[in-house]
Amino acid sequence: MMSVLIIGSGNVGMHLYSALLETKNIIVTQISSRNISKVPNADVTIIAVSDNAIAEVSAKITNSFVVHTSGACAINELQNNSSKGVFYMLQTFTKDKKVAFSEVPFCLEAETTENYKLLKKLANSLGENIYPINSKQRKALHLAAVFVNNFTNHMYKIGNDICENNQIPFNILHPLIKETSEKITTLTPRKAQTGPAIRKDSNTIKEHLSLLNNKEQEIYKLLTKSIQNGN
Template sequence: MISIVIIGNGNVAKHLVNAFLKVDTITVTQINSRKLEDIPKADITILAVSDDAIAAVSAKIRNSFVVHTSGSFSMDDLKNTTNKGVFYMLQTFSKDKEVDFSKVPFCLEAQHKEDYLLLEKLAKSIGKNSYAINSEQRKAIHVAAVFVNNFTNHLYKIGNDICIENKLPFEILQPLIDETAQKIKTLSPKKAQTGPAVRNDKKTIKNHLDLLNNEQQKIYTILTKSIRDSIE
């Protein structure tokens, strides 16, 4: 039996608690990060708090093994005086969207081998894929994730805005979005790239720019140049 305390009440904390409650070999307690006076002892204390709160919250914890769930912060950003580690899940967490942890990569780090093995056991209790990732590697994968997730989603938002402005349903783009996501499972992103920037179709590019507002034009121009530079 592994005992864990999860500190935090955001999306990550909520989904983790729900997942661990379904595992017979795990006991889990959730605590609000504002109420740290009486933290129960546990094998693993997981900080599922905002990045900016990691140092301050961890400094108040005396439990034997403390980990955070941040992709961009180092293990050394934990300020507890006991053993430290990282339990980072490379996935986007939304409040009302259930997470299939069997498909989530767990990026693990610990100061000591026995602690790493404990984190690995914890990850495998709800998931399938775990990786030994150090703090520098985790920062890199987090930046990469921002490009493929957060920035891509913002581009969906721009596409939706253009559809609304021109009285078009956004769902008409869904098959294209799905095909693009499927294609990079078998092709490298570079080989999968298509469109007017790849073809250097200057007339089409100009026609597109004429349809866009100033902010959209800036983004379109930057991305077009980046694509052109990547193939030349």
């Protein structure tokens, strides 16, 4: 048996709580971060709050082992006086959309082997993809995630805008988006690159630019140059 306390009721906290409720051998409790005057004890205390609240919230916790869930924060941003760790789930959590925890990569960090094992046991109750990731690696990973998730979504947003402006349903692009995302599980992104930029098809590039507004043009030009330079 392991007891887990989740502090925070945002997307990560809520999804993690629901998932742990369904596991065996884990007793889970959740409290709001606004209500930490009386914190129950637990084997693992998970602070799932916004990055800039981690220091303040953790400073008030006296439980034995306190971890945060942030990709962007180092382990030593925790301000508790007891043991520290990180339980970072590399996935995008959306309200009202169920998370497939069995596929989530768990990126774990702890100060002692014993505590790492505790986090690993906890992660194993939810999924199988478990990685030891130190604070330096985690920051890099979080940055990589911004490119493949946030910036990619912005590419979808621009594609959607172009469709709307031309009375084309955006869902016509769904199969292409799916195939593009699947392709890099069998090919490196470098080998998967196609399109006018990599072909140096200057006629098509010129025509595309003529269809875009100034801000879209700036993005199109910069990414085309970057693809062509192999950067």
